[in-house]
Amino acid sequence: MLFLFYSLIIFCIIGSIIAIEARNILASVISTGVVGMGLSILFLFLGAPDIAITQVVVEIIVLIILIRSTVSIDNTAITKHRDTFAIISSLIFFGLFLVFAFMAFQGLPKFGEPLMTVSSEYLEQSVSETGASNTVMAILLDYRAYDTLGEATVIFTAILGAFVVLRSKGKKGKKEPDTVKFGIPNIDELSTRKSEEKKQKIQ
Amino acid sequence: MLIYFLNSILFVMGLYCLIAKKHLVKKIIGMVVMEYAINLFIILIGYRNGGIPPILLPNMDKTEFITQSVDPLPQALVLTSIVIGLSVLALMVAISLRLYEKYKTFDMSEIRKLRG
Amino acid sequence: MEGMTFIVKNITRVIISIIFIFGIYITFYGHLTPGGGFAGGIMLACGLILLTLAYGKNMAFKKLSDFWASILDNLGALTFWLIAIIGYTGGYLFVNFIEKSNPFGLLSSGTILINNIAIGIKVFASVFAVFLALTIFGRFVSGFISTEEDN
Numbered sequence: 001m002l003f004l005f006y007s008l009i010i011f012c013i014i015g016s017i018i019a020i021e022a023r024n025i026l027a028s029v030i031s032t033g034v035v036g037m038g039l040s041i042l043f044l045f046l047g048a049p050d051i052a053i054t055q056v057v058v059e060i061i062v063l064i065i066l067i068r069s070t071v072s073i074d075n076t077a078i079t080k081h082r083d084t085f086a087i088i089s090s091l092i093f094f095g096l097f098l099v100f101a102f103m104a105f106q107g108l109p110k111f112g113e114p115l116m117t118v119s120s121e122y123l124e125q126s127v128s129e130t131g132a133s134n135t136v137m138a139i140l141l142d143y144r145a146y147d148t149l150g151e152a153t154v155i156f157t158a159i160l161g162a163f164v165v166l167r168s169k170g171k172k173g174k175k176e177p178d179t180v181k182f183g184i185p186n187i188d189e190l191s192t193r194k195s196e197e198k199k200q201k202i203q
Numbered sequence: 204m205l206i207y208f209l210n211s212i213l214f215v216m217g218l219y220c221l222i223a224k225k226h227l228v229k230k231i232i233g234m235v236v237m238e239y240a241i242n243l244f245i246i247l248i249g250y251r252n253g254g255i256p257p258i259l260l261p262n263m264d265k266t267e268f269i270t271q272s273v274d275p276l277p278q279a280l281v282l283t284s285i286v287i288g289l290s291v292l293a294l295m296v297a298i299s300l301r302l303y304e305k306y307k308t309f310d311m312s313e314i315r316k317l318r319g
Numbered sequence: 320m321e322g323m324t325f326i327v328k329n330i331t332r333v334i335i336s337i338i339f340i341f342g343i344y345i346t347f348y349g350h351l352t353p354g355g356g357f358a359g360g361i362m363l364a365c366g367l368i369l370l371t372l373a374y375g376k377n378m379a380f381k382k383l384s385d386f387w388a389s390i391l392d393n394l395g396a397l398t399f400w401l402i403a404i405i406g407y408t409g410g411y412l413f414v415n416f417i418e419k420s421n422p423f424g425l426l427s428s429g430t431i432l433i434n435n436i437a438i439g440i441k442v443f444a445s446v447f448a449v450f451l452a453l454t455i456f457g458r459f460v461s462g463f464i465s466t467e468e469d470n
Contacts, residue, residue: 112252132350
């Protein structure tokens with residue numbers, strides 16, 4: 001079982017090396033899709049089928065969005081000078097980071113024996129208190145529903161931001177506002193209509 | 204131990220791509236790879252040797268279920284994180300498309316030069 | 320954006336009902352089998368994206384224009400908030416106030432079912448709205464795929 005985990009992680013690392021160093025942008029986008037699918041198989045073997053389903057479906061939407069941003073764009077400029085200062089300094093920093101991370105991982109519990117101080121309470125009482133058999137869903141929507149509310153707000157805000165940035169250029173010509181579709185009359189038009197009728201009556 | 208180390212190698216490669224490359228789409232791909240590494244790390248912490256998923260089936264013994272299932276709490280956190288990553292990626296791609304329309308290039312060092 | 324060839328249109332007609340039913344099943348039974356509101360909502364959005372790609376953009380606007388997509392999005396978020404605030408009658412926020420009946424049934428878990436449906440509708444409308452905004456709103460930058468990179 002451990003050999004399976006090692007081989008899948010090494011597959012993901014090789015895939016991400018290809019994604020970083022490829023010359024063609026379309027090739028690197030496809031390669032990051034492959035990394036996501038390999039990660040989903042790894043989640044399935046780690047005992048998380050919920051996460052595996054979500055990762056596969058989200059990976060498909062990520063591929064659609066990224067391919068939209070690279071295809072059909074006329075992009076022929078090739079500049080060849082590298083940023084050597086950034087590369088050398090980042091490599092030195094990463095060497096230090098890996099050394100300290102190796103020393104910090106000695107403090108974590110051994111891989112395969114989790115502590116589970118809070119989760120044992122959740123596992124014992126989820127069926128009797130909430131009635132749901134899926135403990136992950138019971139945690140997300142009953143014990144910690146406040147976090148799900150925060151997540152719904154973040155998704156709403158990010159997609160609202162994407163809409164505002166991509167709005168079509170300029171608003172030439174008046175569009176009728178949304179309230180008219182529901183039957184509520186527009187206040188500005190009412191006042192202008194009334195003033196025009198008064199002018200016609202006077203004349 | 205070794206598996207946590209391999210996971211941090213994946214994270215460091217995503218960070219390198221974010222810093223040292225100049226094409227805007229490559230930077231976005233670097234952020235996506237960093238996100239995969241972080242989600243994997245949180246799930247690796249909650250794994251139990253020979254564990255079963257935390258779903259109760261109709262004919263299962265209750266005490267056996269408690270001593271054999273994996274940790275359900277990190278999985279709830281990672282589910283939130285995956286969907287938030289998707290929506291932030293949509294915002295990043297929208298901004299990069301607008302930058303391309305204004306400056307006609309994806310090269311970051313061209314965009315950074317002060318003009319006028 | 321035009322549609323695709325005749326073969327793709329016919330196969331889409333058959334497969335899209337299966338995709339919708341599967342998405343609704345994963346949303347509704349989220350408290351018994353793996354899945355839940357998020358995965359089910361994104362699957363429904365994938366089905367509608369397939370319909371758009373195969374039949375052209377007029378069909379997409381007929382099924383779900385951007386006005387109704389934002390209305391559905393807000394309905395999902397408001398339902399979630401409503402269930403949270405009604406729970407105040409039980410003492411604190413988000414009380415599971417509906418009766419819980421036989422385990423392993425569909426109606427066995429109180430407000431978890433309603434929350435799953437609300438989140439499924441919200442995520443479906445959001446992802447489809449992002450797809451419409453990125454591809455159909457007239458922001459095609461011209462030219463073809465010359466995807467060489469600048470290092």
